[in-house]
Amino acid sequence: MDTRKIAAVGVAAACMLGMAACGGGNGGGAKTADGNKTGITYPEIKLGETGKDLKAEITFMNARTDMALDSYAGKNWKSYIEEFNKMYPGIQVKVQTDSNYADSSLTRLQANNDSWDIMCIPAVDKSEFKNYFVPLGEQADMDKEIKLTNDKSAGGLTYGVPLGGTVNGIVYNKKVFDEAGIKELPKTPEQYIADLKLIKEKTKATPLYTNFAEEWAMGAWDAYIGGNASGDTNYMNEMPHNKTPFAKDAKAPDTHPYAVYKTLYDAVQNGLTEEDYSTTDWEGSKPRINNGEIGTMVLGVWAVPQMKQAGEHADDVSYMPFPITVDGKQYATLAPDYAMAVNKNVSKERQEASMIFIKWLTDKSGYAMNEGLIPMNVNDKEMPETFENFKDVELIVDKPAPEGEEDLFADVNSDSELGINSGNGKKIQEIVVDAANNSKDFDSIMNEWNQKWGKAVEDNE
Incomplete structure (x- = not known):
């Protein structure tokens, strides 16, 4: 199978998944459509309150193999997770990294199973987001929470939250x-x-x-x-x-x-x-x-x-x-760095735990600034010192593709x-x-x- 571009899931299967996901709750919308089983959206999560007593084990797939090492000179994944567990002791986060992430993540995605919970979205067409990922909320609502939502939004829904913003x-x-x-x-x-x-x-x-x-x-x-x-x-x-x-x-x-x-x-x-x-x-x-x-x-x-x-x-x-x-x-x-998305195939508890971890990593962890990235919370105006030579450079954002x-x-x-x-x-x-x-x-x-x-x-x- 060509791993450069994932083949779309069959129309009938996609429809069945969509109808099953929309069968309860408020009858549709970002909360329950296309696999979001939690009944909540990313903007509705209040860190430290939402899911406070939740118990779940989730897997976070990403490309930062260096951060998986205890010898990493900066703040590694283990340190972040230890801090997260001070707020959410019942959510256990396992990290999986791969130096060939662009290909390996597509292979995992093609299986379309519950072997992962959070994935940094690889090269996938926007039209296919709904086949694999949970809609985190309406894009209009997500725009009030995070920057650069358009890159991982489709059909008015946002499916991914960037780890941070980057310029090259x-x-x-x-x-x-x-x-x-x-x-x-x-x-x-x-x-x-x-x-x-x-x-x-x-x-x-x-x-x-x-x-x-x-x-x-x-x-x-x-x-x-x-x-x-x-x-x-x-x-x-x-x-x-x-x-x-x-x-x-x-x-x-x-x-x-x-x-x-x-x-x-x-x-x-x-x-x-x-x-x-x-x-x-x-x-x-x-x-x-x-x-x-x-x-x-x-x-x-x-x-x-x-x-x-x-x-x-x-x-x-x-x-x-x-x-x-x-x-x-x-x-x-x-532009956004890799964006974190939640697996639509996992249980309600794992989806909720994943959404909570993504929001914590975005809003509370300090990850973006630590890694020289622009924070994604709309209220965070800090810029890393790394950009001192960009004072006279005009930062621009790519326009979204035309409809269709x-x-x-x-x-x-x-x-x-x-x-x-x-x-x-x-x-x-x-x-x-x-x-x-x-x-x-x-x-x-x-x-x-x-x-x-x-x-x-x-x-x-």
């Missing part, structure tokens, strides 16, 4: 930049490549560490191609109508997806990355950027706390905007087999290989991508 930039070592004589952060691809050359010439650090061996880390480059590279909040909605989104913009060649991926290609071709890309080590890269052996890494802001905690030089690790400027302005797309096109991007993306923002780092790894070996010029790579994407656009018209 570049992790860098301030001391390395100082040693290289870099006085201002780069704002264009050319400036960034020039700075990498200075790092190579004047320091012993690897200018850009690709983390090539980790496919998911390579896939991180996809996150910059929308608002970051265009300043357009509707770019990702227009992309499934554009047959050549990877072509160079004639009027602004240093913008849009072409410029993002070319930045990587140029860095590799100019010898500004690790000597042997096949030997990169993700865990090993953390202390190396902490102690100044690496200058930059292109990763989401979530990576910053891990790099800071990996050695004795936390103050040297910082975060900067991705170096693309559109009409004199830099942009960064504010909610799954269009996902359909085109899947049919093209490019897997944009779906954890597919293989295509980015190929850029590194072709650049390192001079086996294919960059325009040829982008032309191939355009052919695949263009055909998928035609097939979905």
